[in-house]
Amino acid sequence: MKTGLLNRILLLSGITLSACQKTIIHPSDFTRSHIESIKEVTLCNSDSDCGPYSYCGSSIDESNVIEKDTGSVKFVKGIKNKYCVYMDFLCPEDEKANCYYVDEIYKYSYDSSFKPIIDTCLKEQVDNGTCKTKKCETNEDCFSGSCYSNTCVTTTPLYKCEQFDLRTMTDVSSRFDCGKIDNMKCKEDDECSNFCRDGYCIFRREDEGKSFFEIVKHAFSLCSEIIISVLVVVVLIVIVYGFISILNKLGGGKKQEKKNKKD
Numbered sequence: 001m002k003t004g005l006l007n008r009i010l011l012l013s014g015i016t017l018s019a020c021q022k023t024i025i026h027p028s029d030f031t032r033s034h035i036e037s038i039k040e041v042t043l044c045n046s047d048s049d050c051g052p053y054s055y056c057g058s059s060i061d062e063s064n065v066i067e068k069d070t071g072s073v074k075f076v077k078g079i080k081n082k083y084c085v086y087m088d089f090l091c092p093e094d095e096k097a098n099c100y101y102v103d104e105i106y107k108y109s110y111d112s113s114f115k116p117i118i119d120t121c122l123k124e125q126v127d128n129g130t131c132k133t134k135k136c137e138t139n140e141d142c143f144s145g146s147c148y149s150n151t152c153v154t155t156t157p158l159y160k161c162e163q164f165d166l167r168t169m170t171d172v173s174s175r176f177d178c179g180k181i182d183n184m185k186c187k188e189d190d191e192c193s194n195f196c197r198d199g200y201c202i203f204r205r206e207d208e209g210k211s212f213f214e215i216v217k218h219a220f221s222l223c224s225e226i227i228i229s230v231l232v233v234v235v236l237i238v239i240v241y242g243f244i245s246i247l248n249k250l251g252g253g254k255k256q257e258k259k260n261k262k263d
Contacts, residue, residue, distance in 0.1 A: 022114050025102055027098060032095045033096060043082065044083060044084050091160075092159075118181075119133040123148055126149050137150070160179060179191060
């Protein structure tokens with residue numbers, strides 16, 4: 001009886017844990033080579049007007065793309081149009097292998113219950129202590145399929161394909177930018193989904209993307225350091241000047257005493 005009750009509790013706990021773990025990526029039929037070949041912009045009124053792995057989203061001002069290569073789209077002059085927005089994709093190195101699409105519901109969240117772990121390091125980075133992901137227990141915990149020293153690692157580059165924001169583009173001949181994810185080896189920025197620094201892809205350059213408040217705070221910090229340094233120098237000058245003045249006075253007093261004695 002007790003064993004049966006224990007089994008039921010464990011089963012219920014497993015089901016609850018499974019239900020609480022949100023799957024952030026799902027398999028797709030798209031390959032990286034296919035994603036990079038997508039050029040056409042599709043206008044829409046609802047999600048049903050869009051194809052797989054896309055939804056009816058952001059508005060686009062026709063003035064940004066008028067007379068550009070946008071497939072069969074007919075823009076209405078002077079108004080904003082909704083267009084089909086694609087999901088982001090995560091892809092393996094093989095351009096002909098199927099990619100995974102990222103669930104938009106969880107895309108901008110930092111919920112620790114997401115599975116699998118997307119962040120990935122190289123084994124060499126783990127060994128020298130320069131990279132670490134959320135703790136993994138098994139290979140299944142990682143998008144890369146490999147858990148090493150409780151960190152998700154890969155031996156081959158992984159790629160992220162993210163569509164350009166058409167609202168700010170003047171040329172929409174290409175819909176997607178596919179680049180290596182953070183921590184992959186690189187030689188220049190064009191290889192990465194973000195930036196290449198010191199041979200590895202990173203999220204952002206130093207000071208890149210900082211808010212106005214962060215910039216002001218940083219500037220104020222620098223100004224404070226400069227002001228403090230100047231004050232220290234001024235104080236030292238005052239002290240030295242005061243010390244010299246005291247010595248001069250003492251020296252002058254002794255000379256006067258000698259003169260008085262002679263008189």
